Amino acid sequence: ISVEFRQASGSPGLVLDRVIPDTRADASVLPWADCQLLQLTPALGVQGLISGVAGSSAATLAFLIWAQLDGLDYPCRLQADFVGNERILGRDVLNRLEILFRGPVGEVVVNP
DSSP states (O other): OOEEESSSSSSSSEEEEEEOOOTSSSSEEEEEEHHHHTOOGGGGGGEEEEEOOOOEEEEEEEEEEEEEETEEEEEEEEEESSSSSOOOOHHHHHHTSSSEGGGGGTTEOOOO
16 A cells, blocks of 8 residues: 655655555564655664564664554554565554455555
């Protein structure tokens, strides 16, 4: 899906496509290159660890930002991924939405 990520609610942000809505992810994740485009700097982040399905962990920086979907802003707990290149929208945002996954047609509908 496409999501607009913003540093502050109501401010202009950056629209990113190919964002994977992942109901198993606790937090949202963007590659560090995208975080830099959002003008997030290491000084604004909180150090932490991010872990994947395989159980390995890697260093991350966490940021409190906003995700805009369907015309509304939602708080987003974003983790920077310094190694991977996937864009993931996690439960930190998804649990605030009604979302319909239409698997057979490969469609995701926000607030149907």
